Amino acid sequence: MAHIAVVEDEAPLRGDLVEYLGACGHRVVGCEDARALDRALATGPVDLIILDVNLPDEDGFSIAARLREQSEIGIIMLTARGINVDRVVGLEVGADVYLVKPVELRELEAQVRTLARRLKVAHTAATPVAPLGPWTYDQTAWTLATPDGAAVKLTGNERIFLSLLVVRPGEGVSRAEIFRALGKREWDPSDRSVDSMVRRLRAKGEQATGRELPVEAMHGLGYAFTAPVTVK
Ligand code: CA
Numbered sequence: 407m408a409h410i411a412v413v414e415d416e417a418p419l420r421g422d423l424v425e426y427l428g429a430c431g432h433r434v435v436g437c438e439d440a441r442a443l444d445r446a447l448a449t450g451p452v453d454l455i456i457l458d459v460n461l462p463d464e465d466g467f468s469i470a471a472r473l474r475e476q477s478e479i480g481i482i483m484l485t486a487r488g489i490n491v492d493r494v495v496g497l498e499v500g501a502d503v504y505l506v507k508p509v510e511l512r513e514l515e516a517q518v519r520t521l522a523r524r525l526k527v528a529h530t531a532a533t534p535v536a537p538l539g540p541w542t543y544d545q546t547a548w549t550l551a552t553p554d555g556a557a558v559k560l561t562g563n564e565r566i567f568l569s570l571l572v573v574r575p576g577e578g579v580s581r582a583e584i585f586r587a588l589g590k591r592e593w594d595p596s597d598r599s600v601d602s603m604v605r606r607l608r609a610k611g612e613q614a615t616g617r618e619l620p621v622e623a624m625h626g627l628g629y630a631f632t633a634p635v636t637v638k
Pocket of ligand 1: 459
């Protein structure tokens, strides 16, 4: 089912189109000119319009061109003039389909369905994907990967360091604990090697994955992994 506006100034033809497409299950509004179309667009959803070229107030090409500038609405152009130059102009102003009158109603409805499906697919693809999942710490592959799968390779010390953090995401791990895990005898406040390692890891991670690693210094405590993470 599609929301359709039929823009046609010949009342009998407009009536036939509205009736036929409505009987096919679409929601259809008939518009006798551009002004009526603008009113219809302002008051309800319209997926696609069936647009006559010769209209009393504004011709179909001009309507198609201005609609195309501001929306992804589907446009099926109807015209009695079947000459090639019109076809080209119709496509250049952004019509999706161009049909020559007299139009076969079944053919028109088939075009409506195809176009509605295409628009729906395009619309779905344009909507943002679901929120990002967790990071992945892989202890056998020695990698840390972003939720979308970009991985950074870890050195031995970086792996040891991260293995402490990822089991308690969001919680701080003390510098003393990190020092012990790295095989240093005791935490020495003048020893900045852990801080340097984290700095290098963050720079390397950002370069490899295009994201800032969620490894944060926690004042007076140590470091924390500040995002959801899966340990493999
Ligand atoms: Ca007309």
